[in-house]
Amino acid sequence: MWHTIQGSLPELLAAGFKYTIPLALVSFFFGLIIALLVALIRLSRQKGAFKILKGIAVFYVWLFRSTPLLVQLFIVFFGLPHLVIPGAFPDGIQLKPFTAGVITFSLNTGAYASETIRAAIASVPQGQWEAAESIGMTRVQVLWRIILPQALRVALPPLANSFISLVKDTSLAASITIAEMFSVAQQITAENYEPLLMYIIVALIYALFTTVLSQLQAWMEKTLAKTTPDQ
Amino acid sequence: MKIEKINKWFGDKHVLKDIDLEFPAGQTTVLVGPSGSGKSTILRSLNLLEQPNSGTYDFDELHLDFERNVSRKQKLALRQKTGMVFQDYNLFPHLTVLQNITEGPRQVLKLPKETAEQTAMELLAKVGLKDFANAYPAQLSGGQAQRVAIARALAMKPAYVLLDEPTSALDPELELEVLRVLLKLAQENQSLIIVTHNMVFARRVADKIVFVEDGTIKYDGDPAGFFAPNNPDERIRHFIAAMTMEELEE
Numbered sequence: 001m002w003h004t005i006q007g008s009l010p011e012l013l014a015a016g017f018k019y020t021i022p023l024a025l026v027s028f029f030f031g032l033i034i035a036l037l038v039a040l041i042r043l044s045r046q047k048g049a050f051k052i053l054k055g056i057a058v059f060y061v062w063l064f065r066s067t068p069l070l071v072q073l074f075i076v077f078f079g080l081p082h083l084v085i086p087g088a089f090p091d092g093i094q095l096k097p098f099t100a101g102v103i104t105f106s107l108n109t110g111a112y113a114s115e116t117i118r119a120a121i122a123s124v125p126q127g128q129w130e131a132a133e134s135i136g137m138t139r140v141q142v143l144w145r146i147i148l149p150q151a152l153r154v155a156l157p158p159l160a161n162s163f164i165s166l167v168k169d170t171s172l173a174a175s176i177t178i179a180e181m182f183s184v185a186q187q188i189t190a191e192n193y194e195p196l197l198m199y200i201i202v203a204l205i206y207a208l209f210t211t212v213l214s215q216l217q218a219w220m221e222k223t224l225a226k227t228t229p230d231q
Numbered sequence: 232m233k234i235e236k237i238n239k240w241f242g243d244k245h246v247l248k249d250i251d252l253e254f255p256a257g258q259t260t261v262l263v264g265p266s267g268s269g270k271s272t273i274l275r276s277l278n279l280l281e282q283p284n285s286g287t288y289d290f291d292e293l294h295l296d297f298e299r300n301v302s303r304k305q306k307l308a309l310r311q312k313t314g315m316v317f318q319d320y321n322l323f324p325h326l327t328v329l330q331n332i333t334e335g336p337r338q339v340l341k342l343p344k345e346t347a348e349q350t351a352m353e354l355l356a357k358v359g360l361k362d363f364a365n366a367y368p369a370q371l372s373g374g375q376a377q378r379v380a381i382a383r384a385l386a387m388k389p390a391y392v393l394l395d396e397p398t399s400a401l402d403p404e405l406e407l408e409v410l411r412v413l414l415k416l417a418q419e420n421q422s423l424i425i426v427t428h429n430m431v432f433a434r435r436v437a438d439k440i441v442f443v444e445d446g447t448i449k450y451d452g453d454p455a456g457f458f459a460p461n462n463p464d465e466r467i468r469h470f471i472a473a474m475t476m477e478e479l480e481e
Contacts, residue, residue: 133280138307146334150325
């Protein structure tokens with residue numbers, strides 16, 4: 001048993017640090033940007049052409065929350081190459097596995113996180129907008145300096161949840177040929193015929209990663225609470 | 232500072248009806264009236280937190296016609312000239328007292344940090360809170376929070392400070408702390424426009440009293456005439472009597 005563990009651990013960890021963690025980090029980064037934009041579009045009270053943008057945002061969130069992540073990965077990686085657009089993509093939209101993974105995970109996380117951020121921004125009292133605007137700050141200044149720092153405190157726990165889910169969900173990327181941790185575990189199992197041991201080891205490594213993230217979340221919550229005590 | 236023929240609807244509710252008012256510089260104007268009369272809406276219109284549906288607004292060289300579009304530039308310029316103090320303080324909870332006061336000067340007026348902080352400390356001394364510079368709003372009493380809010384408004388060096396029921400959320404002792412600060416400002420000829428239910432204070436501090444009811448101005452003049460026992464307007468006499476509880480025992 002020790003032999004199996006010793007033999008597979010370096011390979012698994014290497015896959016974790018090379019693919020699992022970068023895939024999760026990069027996707028979460030883009031996911032947050034998408035989420036913030038979508039949340040702002042949906043909260044905006046602008047009229048006219050903006051309404052179309054709002055409709056697109058609502059549709060996007062609905063689409064990615066109501067379909068399975070695995071199916072989304074398949075459509076982007078296996079499906080899009082068959083989408084031929086004359087002029088732009090005459091040979092279909094061909095994506096590298098990692099790129100397809102990042103796109104899908106970003107869009108999926110963005111849909112969920114946009115709801116979190118929308119609720120967090122809405123939870124900041126209207127009086128904060130008024131106070132900041134009354135001293136002549138622009139809407140952008142109010143948002144960045146007054147509203148988002150307060151919204152962050154509310155959004156942090158559910159956003160951390162999303163990130164932890166994302167780290168585990170990257171195991172689905174095995175199915176689109178990304179050599180992340182779980183797919184490496186499958187490959188090793190095919191050689192040593194030790195599925196129970198191998199899948200327990202890989203489960204424990206995921207648990208280790210997410211536990212570190214939980215600790216990080218606890219630390220961040222404490223730091224934020226220190227600088228912004230409850231009202 | 233002057234508004235003319237101001238009208239404001241909330242849905243189909245006509246809350247301000249052809250309001251004409253002048254606010255003399257260097258003086259204290261007090262707006263009184265029953266709840267829902269429109270006095271707070273007048274005040275909020277002066278800072279453009281509410282935008283009237285029609286009418287004009289003149290302030291120094293600025294001229295706004297609410298039936299045309301008010302530009303962003305005009306809006307921001309007007310807001311810098313009018314500091315606002317709210318009933319429930321609305322301090323920024325994630326910033327210290329000092330940062331609450333320097334936020335506007337640094338972000339809007341683009342003053343260097345040292346200058347903004349020096350002014351903020353002077354203002355904190357003025358409102359009696361210079362030991363609280365590094366406290367967070369959550370650590371302050373209501374009276375302290377409202378004094379910080381006054382300092383925050385003053386830090387922008389506004390021509391007028393607008394106060395929307397600044398002591399309604401405070402118990403009498405804390406109210407007194409805040410009113411002392413306001414009285415001091417009035418005596419230094421800072422232009423103030425105050426919405427309040429406190430008749431004792433209104434009488435003491437006002438250079439001009441405006442009585443608002445049902446979205447119209449029912450009195451616009453000196454406090455002596457307003458509070459005179461022989462004020463010809465019976466409604467106003469009743470209002471004052473009720474507010475000062477003269478009719479407590481029927």
